[in-house]
Amino acid sequence: AAARAENRWHGSGTTSDGHRVKLLANVGSPAEAGAALDAGAEGSGLFRTEFCFLDATSEPTEARQREAYAAVLRPFAGKPVVVRTLDAGADKPLPFLDVDAEPNPALGVRGLRVAFDRPDLLDRQLAAIVAAAEDTGAEVSVMAPMVATPDEAAWFAERARAAGAARVGVMVETPAAALCAGEILSEVDFASIGTNDLAQYTCAADRMIGALAALNDPWQPALLRLIAMLGEASGAQDKPVGVCGEAASDPLLAGVLAGLGVSSLSMTAAALPSVGTSLAEHPLKTWRRAAEEAASAPDADQARLRARAILEDAE
């Protein structure tokens, strides 16, 4: 299948009837940026900026941040890159952000929440990102992690626009943000679904605990139904909604996500050929039918089986 994947995929995402789905890679370092482009990514749908500073014991200066971001952005000159502002806390503690000890870090002061008390930290990062975009010619968008309400989205959008960001988005990682998809999208230019966290919060199952992996299965119908709400809001407002969690790297699920109305998929670079090949095997209407079947299934295994059955029938 891998050999077939390499033969059939030509570096852009389309269904067999020509519906475009941008295929992007998740990156966190210059090496990953290179690997993404070598693998045929059209750009990056998630640059995890916290990966640049995992060892920093004090806040990197704006100049130092600008340099670190530019090193990742440079290979993407002329291509889109979505830069996510610091997503610290919970599974990604950053030594220079001494967040108080919390009984439930996944539900604590993490992601954008860190910035509410320290907006100057966010402003310095936004300034460094905008400067790095100018330095490199990458088509940069910025987005915030862990947004729960339309007000939070508006708060971030105002600061990002004031900093000069050309395009502003938020991640949808909480069920609250998915349920208010329309109001959230009204505040920004795009949204990107972080299925790793959205799965964990939908089933209330810590993503770090292996014994709870079945509840974190991205085929959980509850998760697919939340994604469908985002797909609808995206269509209604004509604003792009992507997926940048692990779900995007499952070749079958990738097509189902397109069927739910998702317009870009950002994944680990190694998954691009098999996802690109899978997407091109069926027209959008078949992916839509597979998506409807999967989302209305009673559990994750049934969702997978029913989607597969639709695709086999359609051959």
Ligand code: PEP
């Ligand atoms: C996600 O939550 O799906 C995501 C892409 O962000 P991270 O994995 O960095 O939390």
Ligand code: MG
């Ligand atoms: Mg996340």
